[in-house]
Amino acid sequence: MESRAYFCLILHAHLPFVRHPEQDECLEERWLFEAINESYLPLLQVLENLVEEGVDFRLTLSLSPTLMAMLVDPLLQERFIRYLDRLIELAEKEILRNRHHQELLPLSSLYHEKFLTNKRLFQQRYERNLLSAFSHFQTLGKLEIITCPATHGYLPLLKMNPSSVRAQIAVALDYYQKVFGQTSRGIWLPECGYYPGLDQLLRSFGLRFFFLDTHGLAYAHPRPKYLVYAPVYCPSGVAAFGRDQRSARQVWSAQEGYPADPDYREFYRDVGHDLDYEYIRPYLHQNLRVDTGIKYYRITGSGRHKDFYHPPKALARAREHARDCFRSHESYSLFLSRQMDRPPLFVAPYDAELFGHWWYEGPDWLNFLIREIAASGGSLRMITPSEYLERFPINQVVQPAASSWGWKGYNEMWLNSTNKWIYPPLFKAAQLMEFLAARFAGSNAEVRRALNQASRELLLAQGSDWAFIIHNKTCVQYAIRRTIAHLEQFNRICHQVLAGSIDTDWLESIERADNLFPDISFEVYQMDESEN
């Protein structure tokens, strides 16, 4: 039976490459550990339960190559276990400390149980390899995993070097193939950053679809007949799926979004900041107060006063919000389906780390939403982009407009007074890489090895995260340091190659640190005739 409407839910999972073997403990590596502990493992648990109970669903997951590289890295896997062990120890201490506290004791126990479960899942169930775990659901046909450019480079601001854009895509696809043993049919463009002409490049790699923010289709030419409620084909034949603003607002909006509900857990109250310094110090980062993940309060309201978190209440809210989400889409689909020659499609992309990390109840909401949809009898059905295109291969041809899902909708988030200095050196480095790729093609193994590492350094410098962090003023010094370090290392390698004097000891040390994409080949930067 044909469904009345389709729901395409995309989770974009990405973290910059934060691996620091040179330090025993690194603050930024906690980004990865928190994401595994609070988002990826809970998400896998949701998927497992759904499959076990025979609930039909379809999800799309974009995994950035930098995240993939970290998830299979033995050093980071080992460090994650250490991170979990310390959390388990802290939770045990909290149970003891709160043994007479009626409200806090159940919460301490809850965290303790959760950390133990996560450790068991990570070590025993998934044997430390979360990519295999996700891949399993792709094999079952429940999950479509797609890639995104190698280091999450923001392509609209890299396009002055076409070889950089090409390398970001080529390296990502090669890595995906290596990890999953198949090709990625679609791609997540970092920050939904698109410019006309990019789709032609995507087509040259055999990619079939990508995602845009609403105005990328609203301003398309000619005017898309169904706005974002059906994908369009670019003139190249690559499909563009537009984000549905209704779906976005329900989850993203800080004011109206579900995660802002007073019953949900308060992200900004953590025992790492709340408890006595001497007590909590062993669980901090080098004596620096940080989030531990143990949080006892609910959002309550906008004031400073916070009530204790009450998990059953929060769970009930997640169920209500899932039902509301389902019903609002179902009801809107009734209107839309009268205007269209096919069932409308709702495209709802979110950052995967929102679920569980930022929005603690996010995985529960997702679980309830999927079950609501599955039980709807077809009034709303989940679908992946590939399935949709198989079912509806005829779509309107339009030229989407340049756009992003960042602040103000274009490039300003990544190009403003705080981070503009990144682009001239990135441009120069890319030009130098193109020059070296042509000059040293077919060189000996030592030169190849050096230039392969130069390619990794350039890719790492191009990650959109650094410009984003600098603008957001969160970990500014780290982002500046990373940008400069990768460019310096890149320059040093290039100068050594040009001088014919490669410092192999030093090269080996940076190979150990920046060890992603082991099979990269610098020839990916060779320009073809059209790019010259």
Added chain:
Amino acid sequence: MHASHATANSQNSYPAKERADLSTEWISPLLLLLEVDPRHLYACWEVWPEDLAAIGAQKKDIFQNSQLTLRIIEGEEDNGRQQFGSYFDLPVEGWKNDWYIEVPRSDRLYFAELGLKSLASGEFYVIKRSNVVKTPKNTISSPQCQEKWMKVLGEYETVSLISSEELLAQRPSSKYPISQEMVEEYYRHLLSQHQPKKAAEITRLEGAPAGQYEAAQGKESREPEGLIPTEAAFSEAREQEGLSAPEWSSLASLSSLSSSSFGSSFVASDNLPSSLSSLELGDFFGSPISILSSAALSSYSRGDIRHSEKAASSRLEASFQYDLDLVIYGRTQPGVAIYIGEDAVPVHPDGSFSWRLNLGRQGKHWICLRAQLPQGGEVREFIPIWFQKIRTSGD
């Protein structure tokens, strides 16, 4: 026409040591242009002392009495060809600097030239030309544009363009019925041409408020006197005109693709460009529906749209609006020129053509479709008439 402003010197943006390390002097001079948003570009440049010395030696007269200038040249793309025309100059400072530039238009090509402009003669000596960029489009495209659909199956080699006609053929016929009003209006037009008296006899409803039309057709007529329920009259007219079934069916080639819109809950979020704060969903599905920043009712209004209070009381169905798009398609011999109104309709090599029109207002629409045979041959004209009206449950 434009305004520009210098930004904080980039030399203050990151530590001097690292800057020195990052400098690769081998690319000099450098002039880089990037799009910030539909109306702003970012330009950065570097000219090193060696380049300055070379310019000084080569163009001594200009170098000594000139202003460092950024020239911004605007262009358009026409059938894949880039054509540049107008420009404006910005006096700038510093051999290593960056500026934000406000440009006059979105969806246009731009490139920059960094050069020395002679204060005496105005002569412009180009030091470096930038890459070409295109400012993002920030408007909704015109609705009167030919619609193309594509089928992509399997590998890309099976990509094929299909016409609106083929697409429409796939639609369930019951979903987009040809309205009785259309048929009636069509016959009225024929009658006005061939039997003016008869046409006058069955004239009705022109200028009558919406709602009275239904009443006129109902059992309890509330129509002003003189307006006659028409089915019998039309039947008679059809018989007199000898109109046959094929002509009836010719109307079926006029298909409405879109009709009405409900809704208020299309809401902008922070990431959307400000120009989208007034994006109207109805521009895609029919009449405008504003994107709102809250769950409030749509603030949209348009003179010829009647708001239903009943609808406004509903959370979702905050307002009722409607509109129509029309696709006219057909087939002819290659070489025949097709016009709709004043617009030339592209004819595909196989003779097929299609054209989409947006009929934004209610009332009667006369659409003149002309076919001109090659070498100034015969002109055939077809004038379908589209009649739109409002019908609300309260009327």
